[in-house]
Amino acid sequence: MSTILDYPRPMTTAPPPPTPVQLMDGLARAAAAYYRHFAEVAAEQGLTLMQGKVLSLLRRPMPMRTLAELLACDASNVTGITDRLEARGLVRRAVDQTDRRVKNVLLTEEGERTVALIRAELMSGLTTLGQLDEDERRTLHDLLGRVFPQA
Amino acid sequence: MSTILDYPRPMTTAPPPPTPVQLMDGLARAAAAYYRHFAEVAAEQGLTLMQGKVLSLLRRPMPMRTLAELLACDASNVTGITDRLEARGLVRRAVDQTDRRVKNVLLTEEGERTVALIRAELMSGLTTLGQLDEDERRTLHDLLGRVFPQA
DNA sequence: CGAGAATGGTTGACATACTCAACCATCTGG
DNA sequence: CCAGATGGTTGAGTATGTCAACCATTCTCG
Numbered sequence: 001m002s003t004i005l006d007y008p009r010p011m012t013t014a015p016p017p018p019t020p021v022q023l024m025d026g027l028a029r030a031a032a033a034y035y036r037h038f039a040e041v042a043a044e045q046g047l048t049l050m051q052g053k054v055l056s057l058l059r060r061p062m063p064m065r066t067l068a069e070l071l072a073c074d075a076s077n078v079t080g081i082t083d084r085l086e087a088r089g090l091v092r093r094a095v096d097q098t099d100r101r102v103k104n105v106l107l108t109e110e111g112e113r114t115v116a117l118i119r120a121e122l123m124s125g126l127t128t129l130g131q132l133d134e135d136e137r138r139t140l141h142d143l144l145g146r147v148f149p150q151a
Numbered sequence: 152m153s154t155i156l157d158y159p160r161p162m163t164t165a166p167p168p169p170t171p172v173q174l175m176d177g178l179a180r181a182a183a184a185y186y187r188h189f190a191e192v193a194a195e196q197g198l199t200l201m202q203g204k205v206l207s208l209l210r211r212p213m214p215m216r217t218l219a220e221l222l223a224c225d226a227s228n229v230t231g232i233t234d235r236l237e238a239r240g241l242v243r244r245a246v247d248q249t250d251r252r253v254k255n256v257l258l259t260e261e262g263e264r265t266v267a268l269i270r271a272e273l274m275s276g277l278t279t280l281g282q283l284d285e286d287e288r289r290t291l292h293d294l295l296g297r298v299f300p301q302a
Numbered sequence: 303c304g305a306g307a308a309t310g311g312t313t314g315a316c317a318t319a320c321t322c323a324a325c326c327a328t329c330t331g332g
Numbered sequence: 333c334c335a336g337a338t339g340g341t342t343g344a345g346t347a348t349g350t351c352a353a354c355c356a357t358t359c360t361c362g
Binding site for chain 2: 346347348349350351356357358
Binding site for chain 1: 166168171174175177178179180182184185186187190207270273274282283285286287288289290292293294296297298299300301
């Protein structure tokens with residue numbers, strides 16, 4: 001059909017580049033799909049999306065305030081989420097010894113187990129990731145890092 | 152053999168490919184950053200993340216049920232969100248003529264204006280996207296499409 | 303046709319997420 | 333030592349989210 005619109009391009013068939021709008025749509029779809037998957041995985045452990053997020057962030061203990069910044073939400077919100085996680089025995093508050101205002105949140109054994117399950121299920125559910133070869137994984141990682149720079 | 156999809160790098164230093172875990176982390180960071188940005192843009196219009204999401208989905212009128220599927224949430228949830236959007240005059244319910252059970256949600260003029268602002272601000276805020284060249288945009292779009300296939 | 307099942311949407315009850323203002327405890331800098 | 337900054341909690345209020353129960357309409361099939 002599209003015989004007329006051709007213009008000189010490399011011998012390999014290069015599809016037309018996506019418009020910025022299409023790219024933005026792609027990002028939106030990807031982000032939505034990621035969180036849909038994450039929410040499902042968290043739900044398997046009886047957790048909400050946010051509870052799963054917090055557990056995932058706790059690779060190392062960190063103050064409530066830091067969690068609030070990472071989640072981009074109010075500190076009082078973190079209080080509530082942490083309350084519920086603590087009530088389930090997945091998390092613990094430990095008063096910081098150098099600054100007694102600070103409460104460090106850390107995973108309990110049970111919390112470690114749960115987050116390990118979540119991570120495993122998160123990976124095994126995204127089978128498409130495993131279908132990328134090394135170059136593609138490197139490229140995707142690099143491009144995402146450039147579009148969404150660290151911090 | 153896919154020479155055009157590679158971007159230039161010195162032959163000697165091929166950075167190590169990211170581990171699956173690192174890649175998953177990259178996806179998590181990107182998704183979080185995307186929604187943080189989206190939420191900020193929506194907030195500029197006095198809207199929540201979900202309200203902004205719904206407006207963005209309404210490129211064309213669609214039944215409540217379809218919205219619920221796209222948002223991956225319960226239909227009764229969509230009722231609430233639509234109620235609030237309708238109360239602000241951004242959206243309207245129209246009974247479908249072929250199936251009178253169905254209510255199609257559509258943007259009002261005001262809703263169109265608002266979503267246009269959101270889209271514009273969403274783009275102009277992500278300046279990093281504009282810094283990718285054509286090949287990189289094509290590659291990113293392609294890889295995202297493969298990791299998160301359309302429906 | 304007509305009775306029952308299926309579907310789209312709303313309502314009500316309830317848990318969670320989220321923000322804001324007010325507040326206490328602790329720390330920090332003159 | 334005191335005034336202000338900082339970390340966290342509480343309380344009020346709204347939004348989001350699920351579930352069960354419920355109409356209205358449509359579909360299925362005897």
